[in-house]
Amino acid sequence: MVSRHHPPMHAWTAGLLFLLVLLRPAYGEEGAAKESPPKASMVEVPAGTHRPLFVPPGETNSVQVPVFRLDRHPVTNGDYLEFVSQNPKWRRSQVKRIFADENYLRHWAGDLEPGEAAMSNQPVTWVSWFAAKAYAQWQGKRLPTVTEWEYAATHGFSTLDGSKDPEFQAAIRRWYSTPSPTSLPLVAQGRANILGIHDFHGLVWEWTADFNSSLVTGDARGNSGIERQLFCGAGSAGNRNPSDYPAFLRYGFRSSLKASYCIHNLGFRCAADL
Amino acid sequence: MKAILTASLCLCLCLAFAGCRTRPVAASPPCCRELKAGQSYTDSSLYQLDSLWSSDAGKQISLRVLRGRPQVVAMFFTRCEYACPLIVNDLKKIEAALPEKVRQQTDFLLVSFDSTNDHAEALRAYRLRQKLPMQRWTLVSGKADDVRELAALLGVNYRLDARGQFAHSNLITLLNVEGEITAQQQGLNQSPEEMARKIVLLAGQR
Numbered sequence: 001m002v003s004r005h006h007p008p009m010h011a012w013t014a015g016l017l018f019l020l021v022l023l024r025p026a027y028g029e030e031g032a033a034k035e036s037p038p039k040a041s042m043v044e045v046p047a048g049t050h051r052p053l054f055v056p057p058g059e060t061n062s063v064q065v066p067v068f069r070l071d072r073h074p075v076t077n078g079d080y081l082e083f084v085s086q087n088p089k090w091r092r093s094q095v096k097r098i099f100a101d102e103n104y105l106r107h108w109a110g111d112l113e114p115g116e117a118a119m120s121n122q123p124v125t126w127v128s129w130f131a132a133k134a135y136a137q138w139q140g141k142r143l144p145t146v147t148e149w150e151y152a153a154t155h156g157f158s159t160l161d162g163s164k165d166p167e168f169q170a171a172i173r174r175w176y177s178t179p180s181p182t183s184l185p186l187v188a189q190g191r192a193n194i195l196g197i198h199d200f201h202g203l204v205w206e207w208t209a210d211f212n213s214s215l216v217t218g219d220a221r222g223n224s225g226i227e228r229q230l231f232c233g234a235g236s237a238g239n240r241n242p243s244d245y246p247a248f249l250r251y252g253f254r255s256s257l258k259a260s261y262c263i264h265n266l267g268f269r270c271a272a273d274l
Numbered sequence: 275m276k277a278i279l280t281a282s283l284c285l286c287l288c289l290a291f292a293g294c295r296t297r298p299v300a301a302s303p304p305c306c307r308e309l310k311a312g313q314s315y316t317d318s319s320l321y322q323l324d325s326l327w328s329s330d331a332g333k334q335i336s337l338r339v340l341r342g343r344p345q346v347v348a349m350f351f352t353r354c355e356y357a358c359p360l361i362v363n364d365l366k367k368i369e370a371a372l373p374e375k376v377r378q379q380t381d382f383l384l385v386s387f388d389s390t391n392d393h394a395e396a397l398r399a400y401r402l403r404q405k406l407p408m409q410r411w412t413l414v415s416g417k418a419d420d421v422r423e424l425a426a427l428l429g430v431n432y433r434l435d436a437r438g439q440f441a442h443s444n445l446i447t448l449l450n451v452e453g454e455i456t457a458q459q460q461g462l463n464q465s466p467e468e469m470a471r472k473i474v475l476l477a478g479q480r
Contacts, residue, residue, distance in 0.1 A: 059436040097317040098427065129426060212426050213433035259426035 042069040042272060043196050048160070050151035053247040065151045070144060071269035073187040073198040074206060075135060077108075078120030080127070083135050085112060090131060099130035103262040121186045123204045123267040129259040132207040132268035143209040144271035146254065150247065153200040155193045162193070175202030176246045184265070201246065205253055207268040214255040304381050304412040306331065307339045315341075320427055321453035327385070327414035330397035337453070340412065343381045344476045345449040346469070349421075349430050349442060351388035352400040357444055360462045362404055364446060369410070371470035376477045382406070385424060386415035387432050387440040429458070450476055 047067040055061045084091045091111040095104055105126050109115025118124070127135075129143075136142050144152070156165030163169070171191070188198040257266075315321045321338045329335050348365055350358040365382050372380060384406075386392035392415040400406075401413055416424070425432060432442035448457040448469060457472045 096322055098319065098322065130423075133423075210422060210433070212422070212431045214431060255431070258429060 041072050042270075043072050044068075044274065045070050045148070045152045045155075045195060045197075048151065050147055050154070052147065052150065053244055053251060063147055065147060067274050068144070068148055069272045069274060070148070070152055070197060071141075071271070072192075072196060074123040074204060074267045074269045075132075076121050076187055077114045077118040077124045080124040080135065081112065081114055081120070083138055087134070087138060090134060095131070097260075099260060100128035101260045101262050104128060104131065106262070107264070117183075119186070121188075122184045123187050123199070125184065125204055125264055125267045126262045127207075127267065128262050129207050129211065129257070131262075133209070135268075136270040139270055141270035141272045143207060143268060145210050146208045146213060148271055149206065149208050150250075152195070152197060155195050155197070157191055157193055160194060168193075172201050172246055176249070204265050204267040205250070205263070207266065208254065209271075211254045211257055212259065214251060303331075303408045303410075304340055304343075304383075306333065309336060309339055313338070313341070316452050316454060318455070319453040320424075320449060320455070323420075323424065323427075325416060325420035325423065327416040327420070328394055328397075330394050330401055330413040331408075332394045335414070337383075340381060340383065340449075341453055342451050343379060344451060344473055345381045345383045345453075346473070347383045347385065347428065347447045347449060348445070349385045349387055349425060349428070349432070351386050351440055352392050352396045353388065353439070355439065357442070357462060359404075361444055361446065362406075364459075364462065364464060364466065367466040368446070368469045368473070371466040372473060376474050377410075379477055379480075380410065380473055382411045384411070384413045385421070386413070387421060387425075387434075387442060389415060389418045389421055428455070448472055448476070451480065 045065075045068055048065055049062045050065050051062045088094055089096075092105045092108060093111050103126055107115075107117040107126055109117070114120065133143055154162050156162030156168035157171075158167070159165040162172075185203060187203065190198055190202060192198045193200065315338075321336075321341050323337060326334045326336055346365055346368055348361045350361055352358075362384065365384075369377060369380070369382060386397070397413040397415060401408075401411065406413070415421075428445060428447050430443050430445050432440050435441050444460065444462050446459040446464075446469065447455055450456045456476065457469065459469050
């Protein structure tokens with residue numbers, strides 16, 4: 001029997017993770033619970049230019065994002081129940097530890113019973129990156145890349161560029177500064193963005209395909225660069241927009257994750273090529 | 275003396291290019307071991323992965339063929355200008371620090387980040403350039419998704435930068451015979467002693 005070995009996390013990472021786990025972004029306008037879970041339809045996200053929060057030295061500060069499709073809202077407990085029903089190896093009692101830590105689906109009552117703590121149209125959480133990826137594959141989809149997710153999330157309520165939408169900006173600030181409710185809200189209750197996509201901000205954090213790409217320079221130095229680049233005093237000089245605090249938080253959160261982690265406010269949604 | 279050197283160099287080259295010949299399983303290099311059917315793997319074993327990888331011997335292999343011997347694993351890419359030669363050097367230092375008997379029972383695995391360029395020929399050329407013995411060293415590349423997944427399991431972060439170089443964390447991982455992560459060493463230019471000691475410990479447990 002071999003104990004699971006993790007390289008030691010930096011103190012700030014542990015602290016940040018703790019902080020973020022406590023500080024789940026709150027949600028927008030809460031609606032009444034709907035009778036049946038909404039169908040996870042997809043929305044086309046038009047091609048465009050994305051300016052990443054962080055630009056490594058020597059790189060252009062914008063990337064072209066080709067058109068893709070994205071789920072209208074995060075995957076729900078109801079959706080996930082269907083997945084584990086059809087894929088026994090992803091049931092809580094069956095899952096291999098290497099693919100999901102001991103917190104996997106811990107809020108469910110049983111293997112095939114989400115129970116009262118996991119209503120069918122609440123976003124599924126306590127799922128690992130491997131589980132999210134397997135779900136997406138089962139649907140014939142994939143996870144969105146960091147770039148795709150961040151780009152789609154910049155769309156405002158009434159403008160393509162959310163930074164020019166004061167209402168959207170105000171909502172984001174409100175979401176990220178309000179403490180978490182004890183129970184997760186339902187999906188697709190908050191106001192949709194101009195593309196018709198819900199819950200980018202303020203419901204749950206979300207897995208991305210390449211969450212483990214968040215480093216700036218791993219070359220010739222002992223540790224990956226993003227911690228220093230993003231969290232040391234001088235590091236934020238490289239940021240496009242230091243005031244985009246939510247994006248900053250998301251980057252920090254991603255870089256503190258390991259693929260087997262299951263966390264109470266971390267869910268996912270799927271993407272697909274056109 | 276010179277003749278002996280030349281001869282041995284030729285032999286090395288011939289062996290490298292000969293790739294895999296049919297030999298008794300026990301003595302065949304990692305690239306060419308036969309996989310026994312119907313094996314089960316522990317919950318923490320990396321060998322649960324179904325992905326197939328291209329080895330420099332030009333074969334598609336499952337990592338499962340590596341089961342049964344400790345593996346010292348690192349990720350790299352052949353066009354790397356910075357860290358990768360240093361990582362490979364760190365692996366060689368670990369190899370050199372092992373007692374002869376343990377060294378004969380230990381494998382080294384290099385997995386490429388670069389799914390586009392690191393085909394079998396590129397890996398073969400790298401093996402020659404770095405003088406990595408066939409008997410112990412396995413070099414593989416794979417599909418981008420499979421590379422991302424293995425990196426996630428090992429805890430390696432990486433991204434392709436604008437110059438076509440991969441920025442990546444430098445991490446050396448020790449897998450036991452079952453393919454479970456038993457130790458990791460972060461950073462470059464580390465002393466090999468600690469890792470060598472852990473490999474000797476593993477060898478003692480077998």
